[in-house]
Amino acid sequence: MAGYFFHVFNDEKTHDDEGQVFADLAGAIARAEKDCIALALESIAEHRHLIMRHHIDIEDSKGRGVATVSFGDVITVSA
Incomplete structure (x- = not known):
């Protein structure tokens, strides 16, 4: 866990x-993806x-x- x-x-x-x-970075990225959608x-x-360039930076416990x-x-935008 990290x-x-x-x-x-x-x-x-x-x-x-x-x-x-x-548990790992993949879990943190999945959370950031959900947060970006929200x-x-x-x-x-x-x-x-x-x-679309708005973002979330993920930092580990060491900064x-x-x-x-x-x-x-x-997000995908279609016409």
């Missing part, structure tokens, strides 16, 4: 000081816009950046 921190970069920057524990839906509902998940990674 601790990961999720720093959100969307219309506001939110630094995660608490973190969460996951944040994207919130942005559309509240602001009527979506910026190293280990992954980034952007809205564009988890």
